[in-house]
Amino acid sequence: MEKIKAKTRSCCGQDASPGPGKTHCPVEATINLIGGKYKTLILWNLMAGTLRFSGLRKEVPAATPKMLTQQLRELESDGLITRTVYPEVPPKVEYALTDLGKSIRPVLEAMYAWGTGYLNAKGVEVNCSMKPLGP
Numbered sequence: 418m419e420k421i422k423a424k425t426r427s428c429c430g431q432d433a434s435p436g437p438g439k440t441h442c443p444v445e446a447t448i449n450l451i452g453g454k455y456k457t458l459i460l461w462n463l464m465a466g467t468l469r470f471s472g473l474r475k476e477v478p479a480a481t482p483k484m485l486t487q488q489l490r491e492l493e494s495d496g497l498i499t500r501t502v503y504p505e506v507p508p509k510v511e512y513a514l515t516d517l518g519k520s521i522r523p524v525l526e527a528m529y530a531w532g533t534g535y536l537n538a539k540g541v542e543v544n545c546s547m548k549p550l551g552p
Contacts, residue, residue, distance in 0.1 A: 447524065450495050450497065450521075451497075451521065451524070453488045453491060453492075454480075454484065454488070455477050455479075455480045455484065455485065455488045456488050456491070456492060457525060457528065458476070458477045458480075459473060459477060459485075459488055459489065459492060459498075459512075460492070460497065460498075460514070460518060460521060460525060461525055461529075462476040462477065463498060463512060463513060463514045463518065464514065464519075464522060464525070466513075467511050467512065467513040468511065468512055468513075469509065469510060469511055469512070470485070470486075470489075470510055470512070473485060473489070473512065476546075489512060492518070496515055496517050496518075497514065497515060497517055497518035497521070498512050498513060498514055498515060498518050499512070499513050499514075499515055500512055501513070
């Protein structure tokens, strides 16, 4: 059974406690999965392929190692990424998207497009290391 993070009240004002036969707000479910401070950036960067922790640190430099580790653990727990540890010295750890993680691509692309339009409308220059995702 899927783990659903929920608050006492959902965005729709409904009881959001998980349980059989209960309904949940899809927007809230999405925000609960990707709403962490760096989760969308982690997912965006993993869309390009598997990365090691050091690679993610380079791509998300504002995240402290502790915060990055926490966000990665939550994404793994929620089934959006996998963590593979290779029996080497020093240990080699790689992170990759699961099929569920890959399925969030259209959401991230829509966020990128919306954010670009918003910044352009405000007259703000788009200056971002993140580029539109390729095919």
